[in-house]
Amino acid sequence: MKTVSDSKRAFYNHHTRPINSVYRRVIEELLVEMHLLSVNADFNSDPIYYLGVVTSFERLMQGYQPEKDKxxxxxALCKSTDGDPEVYKEQAGSLLSLAQGKTLEELIEWLGNPQSQEGGENIVEPIQAIAKNQNFKYSRPFGIGLYTLLEEADLELIKDDKKRNETLDTLAEKLNLPAEKLKKDLELYRSNLEKMEQLLKVIEDVLQAGRKQRERREQEKQTKETATE
Structure with a gap:
């Protein structure tokens, strides 16, 4: 069986440039998570999982430099765990587009009984199979995918702990998911997003202080040069 080390080696074969140290843990945790799911016999990828991976990557990698390396x-994350990055992005995009046209109530109803819509045919069948699969392998990226859909349908709901948890309980029941694990995973995800935002602010403050210091030195240098003329 393919090991975590195999996937890590494959990752660094696909992406050969150094990883910015601030983001290394984010990337390694996501890589290990994707690897463990890829070798699990009960795991089947689906559009909600794809959306969770794409969203968590985009949000937790905010501010990454150089930007072109993202x-x-x-x-590399997708290919090293035997996935196709184009499939991830295409299905995540299709599912998100579908959610954008629905109210929260319509979205919950649709997730409980997915029906094919124009432009979304390829995402319906795997979602229909989730509730029927007694061995469905729930994962944190799947939970993040659900959270992203709710966020798209009703941003205010996400800010209200009570309503958000009630909605997650409803979805867990409809899709036969572990409700407490789902809520715990999403609390951790929200906490990680906040920490990353705080870290980026600290980095920006440090960079700004450095810029001001350089500007001050340059100004002092120019002042001295002017005084000696």
């Missing part, structure tokens, strides 16, 4: 890193 696409290469995402491709």
């Amino acid at each position: 696409q290469s890193i995402f491709n």
Whole structure:
């Protein structure tokens, strides 16, 4: 069986540039998670899982420099765990587009009984299979995918702990998911997003202080040069 080390080696074969140290843990955790799911006999990828991977990558990699490396890193994550990055992005995009046209109530109803719509035929069947699969392998990226859909349908709901948890309980019942694990995973995800935002602010403050210091030194240098003329 393919090991975590095999997937890590494959990742660094696909992406050969150094990883920015601030984001290394984010990337390694996502890589290990994707690897463990890829070798699990009960796991089947689906559009909600794809959306969760794409969303968590985009949000937790905010501010990554150099920006142009992000696409290469995402491709390496998918390919090293036997996935196709184009499939991830295409199905995640299709599902998100579908959610954008629905109210929260319509979205919950649709997730409980997915019906094919124009442009979304390829995402319906795997979602229909979720509730019927007694051995469905729930994962944190799947939970993040659900959260992203709810966020798209009703941003205010996401900010209200009570309503959000009630909605997650409803979805867990409809899709036969572990409700407490789902809520715990999403609390951790929200916490990680907040930490990343705080870290980026600290980095920006440090960079800004450095810029001001350089500007001050340059100004002092120019002042001295003017005084000696």
